[in-house]
Amino acid sequence: MNDTSKLHDKTSTIILTTALILVAMLYLFPLVWFVLSSFKPGSELFSYPLSILPENATVQNYLDAWTSLDFVKYFTNTMKSSVITTILTVIASATCGFAFAKYDMKWLKFFFVCIIATTMLPTEVIMNPVFTVIRKLGLYDSLAGIIIPSINTATGIFMFRTFFVSIPDDLIESARIDGASDGTIFMKIMLPIAKPIIMTLSIFSFQWRWNDYIWPLIVLNDPKKYTFQVAIRSLVGAENVNWTVLIAASVISIIPLVLVFIVFQRYILDSGATTGMKD
Structure with missing residues (x-):
């Protein structure tokens, strides 16, 4: 047997x-x-x-692509928007997720449901009102205009909220008995424990922002401020497409994503996720 x-x-x-x-x-x-x-x-x-x-x-093909586009400028613009947005997304998602998971208030639960409900809306539905707000704030044709609307994501909030719910409340109560404030608990206990979620969301957020095409195309008007994906689109002519250059430029554009994943993917399944907790 x-x-x-x-x-x-x-x-x-x-x-x-x-x-x-x-x-x-x-x-x-x-x-x-x-x-x-x-x-x-x-x-x-x-x-x-x-x-x-x-x-x-x-x-x-790569030499032609490099001479056709100002790679340094477009890489710099895209890297700025991707890195800044990723950092702010992680901070906003972690703080919101902690509040939704550990503060027992009915209005917070209702607010969380409203945030999750936004995932059922196509992005195109909210582009018009968001664009109107961006213009009213004077952020049109600026990198801030593509960064600020992308900070809060329902996916990131949901990931952190789900993770923080799994952490026993006894750990937080013990810290409060020792005199720790909520800010100290969040910064010194909850964030270190949530490192796998931070790394996972960082990879996702960087990928989303690096590959984002529609929103930068709508917000940015000055070619000097274009992100890489919008700049690649400029290689497509009205009557013909130089496919060899376009493919080579596209391959170059995915290299940063591969490097980011190689560097951070080992943290996703970090065994230190249960640090500070007992069975």
Whole structure:
């Protein structure tokens, strides 16, 4: 019976591993094709039959993309908006999540439900009123105009609120007995414990802001203030598209996202998430 159970577990492991490998390949294949296509000359890009590997690989596409766009300026603009928004998003989401999780007030519960309800609204629905507010505040055509509306996210608040609810209230009460204020509890106890959530939301927020196209396109008018995604759109002409340059520039644009994920992903499943708590 024991041998049968082991054989069953081994078979299940093999099947699940094979399934995961197949799913990973389905997600990875378009990205690999995309990156390899960036090394193809224009004559090969749409040749038939299609080939994955470039026959005459070239880096000229990247050189043309680099000279076509002011990468340093657009990278700087995008990095500023992405990093600042990510930091402010984490702070706002953590404070709101802590309040919703640990303060027992009926109006807070109602307010939380209202925030979560906004996730059912398409982004396009609220763009018009948000744009009106941005213009009234004099933030049109500025990086602040794309940063401020993006700080509060229902997803981030929900993540922190769910995590803080799982932390025993005894830990907070013990700190209060020792004379700690709510600010001290939040900064010195709750935030260190929530490090995996902070890192996860940081990755998501940076990715959202880096890839954001519609809102910067609406708010920004000066080409010198364009973010990277809007600048790439300028490569698309009215009558023709230089696909080799466009693909190469797009590959360059995903490099920061890959680096951010590599650096921070090891913190997501940090075992220190239960620090300070007992079973």
